[in-house]
Amino acid sequence: MVVLSADLTESTRTLEFSKRYPERFVEAGVAEQNMAGMAAGLAMEGKIPFVSSFAVFSPGRNWDQIRVSICYSNANVKIAGSHTGLTTGGDGATHQALEDIAMTRCLPNMVVLAPCDSVETKKATLAAARHSGPVYIRFARDKTPVVTTEATPFEIGKASVFREGSHATIIACGTMVYLALEAAEALAEAGFSVRVVNNPSIKPLDVDVIVAAAKETGAIVTCEEHQVCGGLGGAVAEAVSTRFPVPMEIVGIGDIFGESGEPQELWRKYGLTVERVAGAVRAVIERKGS
Amino acid sequence: MTISDLEALELEATANMLRRDIIRMLVSAGSGHAGGPLGMAEVFTALYFRVMRHDPENPDWAERDRLVLSNGHICAVRYAAMARSGYFPVDELLTYRKIDSRLQGHPHNLSLPGLENTGGPLGQGLSQAIGRCLAARMDDKRYRVFCAMSDGEHDEGQTWEALMFAGNHKLRNLTTLLDRNNIQIDGHTEDVFPLEPLRAKYEAVKWHVIEIDGHNIRQIVEACEEAKAVYEKPTAIICHTVPGKGVDYMENEPEWHGKAPSAEMGERALEQLRTEGERIRKEIAKLRGL
Structure with missing residues (x-):
């Protein structure tokens, strides 16, 4: 597993991974298109790359790279989009992703997950890693009430x-x-x-x-x-x-x-x-x- | 490592054969790109028949050198080089751009073994090549990654994201072959969206640059050897080429960037290429003392 971050390592909480596994962490800089493409290349060599950024930037800014380099190639890349929805708050409309489901669910080969709380988010992340193929996971920024437990079942394709x-x-x-x-x-x-x-x-x-x-x-x-x-x-x-x-x-x-x-x-x-x-x-x- | 006169001529004969394949493919398809593939015939010949470690019988060989084609629209030359080096039957070239073909109008990695990447939207290849380089570095693998690119795709921001990343990370296993043919769809690059000084730009983002005559097989091979010896930087080989090379009415004409010749025009092109092929064969015979 490899994690790529676009200059938002602290905000997206990928910092911990970068400290623990520096050799498998890639700081892409504020360059989301290159980040998505690099992830596709890493996946084609057998890695499981997670690209991490605010959803307005990824998949927002690198949609074409996600469409062609990742989805059409069926590259095993996981796209983690954080700060979705109005709950992003003070940053305003530019940073509130309200279109990310639409732009990812229309892509062939793509799986789209929107977990409901932190417990389910952990399960969704693990399920994404186990799934072979592109996955988009939608994260919220604000604290969200926990409505599931460790025992609540989670499976891709199941409600x-x-x-x-x-x-x-x-x-x-x-x-x-x-x-x-x-x-x-x-x-x-x-x-x-x-x-x-x-x-x-x-x-x-x-x-x-x-x-x-x-x-x-x-x-x-x-x-x-x-x-x-x-x-x-x-x-x-x-x-x-x-x-x-x-x-x-x-x-x-x-x-x-x-x-x-x-x-x-x-x-x-x-x-x-x-x-x-x-x-x-x-x-x-x-x-x-x- | 220099190559003998005889070997250089034999590779020229192969490039001439690829050009004739390209014309036949384009005429048969009734659409496609002529300028770029013809201009890169020597580069793809050098890569497939001399430079790269690869095995057409075993396209997924883990130790193979990787070739990413970023400007996917010139894929006719790659298909021709792959068929002629044994990846698939030469007859299949005539399915290019047709329904149910493995030879898509822009390359799709999952359609054809050995194709390595999906490409078309410009600027996406280099990032994928970088991902493969990063994976090699993580796994301590020795393969080299080549990336064929166009000059026109340097208009894309992603190309510069990728160039800066590769320079910053000193990706010495990365070699690009840049088709500097000075044309793009709307005209000459220096009129449409000037790129010069291109070499200085590359050097500013920490690349080693070699400029060569992209139709000189010996120079291509030697530049690739030099790239292997450069340990602290990625290498860009700027290949100065003539778009449409070998067909008088196509050479240096932007209008032939994205067009296929009619059957009649194609026959004229093939006649010129056959004459050139004859000349090369005679020279080879002379060298062999026949």
């Missing part, structure tokens, strides 16, 4: 039901899983039984769990800290609309850039709230009956 329910299903990934559980709790108090699915494997997608949710609950809301365009919601809609169409709502960022602010303030301003998710669930349940 899991975190809360049972029959009136509708919320399918969420990353930082939104906790919010989805809160929304389900709030809805329970209002008499609605809502299933919550944690969907860390955006590609390959667990079509079975999603189609089962459509069949058994008849309505789906997706929830992600990412643009509505091309994200988890799109992936779920592709599965639902072709296998078992049911009313759907997609909660995410509405085709707009973020701004500086505290994470919670930004979630409020840009509509990533329990109320918004709960409202979307009520809306799909209503449409289901009409």
Whole structure:
């Protein structure tokens, strides 16, 4: 295993690896395109390179290198994109990756993972290392509530039901899983039984769990800290609309850039709230009956 | 290590054969790039038939020298050199750019054993070559990494990221062969996006530079030998070439960068190349005292 960092060794926490294994650490400098290409070359010689940077830079800035040198070559490279979502906070819109799922999940050969907490992130990282082929892992910057345990199963291509329910299903990934559980709790108090699915494997997608949710609950809301365009919601809609169409709502960022602010303030301003998710669930349940 | 007059002539005959293969491939495909492949015929001849340690029967041989082709659009010359050195049947060259062919219009590593890399979008090859050099360094491997590049791709920022990285890391197992043919699609490089002083730029980023006549087999071989002897730096061999070399109506014409000749024009090209081949054969016979 080799780790490459683009001048963000401290922020991405690859510093520890660089200290412990300096001979297998590559400081690429602020040069993400070269970093991705070098990783492809390392992979072709049998290494398992992890390239690490903010997601706005990698896969943001080196998408063509990821597409051709890594994905088309099916090079065994892992792309770790940190500081995703509005929770990047004060750095503002330039540094808040809200498009990374869209730009990676459209690439053939690529696996896309968005774990929901630190425990699952560790599992996703190990699973990525064991998987043969390109993987993108999406990391959040802010402290995120821990909702899984060591015993929670994690497998590439699998989603899991975190809360049972029959009136509708919320399918969420990353930082939104906790919010989805809160929304389900709030809805329970209002008499609605809502299933919550944690969907860390955006590609390959667990079509079975999603189609089962459509069949058994008849309505789906997706929830992600990412643009509505091309994200988890799109992936779920592709599965639902072709296998078992049911009313759907997609909660995410509405085709707009973020701004500086505290994470919670930004979630409020840009509509990533329990109320918004709960409202979307009520809306799909209503449409289901009409 | 110098090479005998006879060996130089025999390699010239091989380069002439590759040129005729290239013309036939382009005519058969009805599209493709003429200028670059014809201009690099001697360089690819020297690499495949004299300089590189490789085994066409065993394309994944761990100790082989690696050749990364960065400006993938000149792949016709690489395909011709590979077929003529025994990687695949010569007849297969005529499938170039056609459906179901292993010979893609821009090279794809997974399509053809021995191809080493995927390339097309300019500037991506050198980074991959560097990754392979880093892996050799980590594993204490002795293979050398060659990278064929174009002058036009020095417009790309990634090329300079990679050049600076290789210079800073003193990658002595890396040798590039730069096709300095002075043309790109929109015209002459010094009109479109001037690169000079190119040698000084390379030296400023800590490369050893050798400038040669890229059509002189002996100079190519000797430059590669010199590169092997340079221990503290990567080496760039700036190969001054004539794009379209060997076909009078293509030589130095930017319009022939990305075009294939018609059957009739192709026949004219083949006639000129056959005449040149005849001349080389006569010289060889004279040297042998036949």
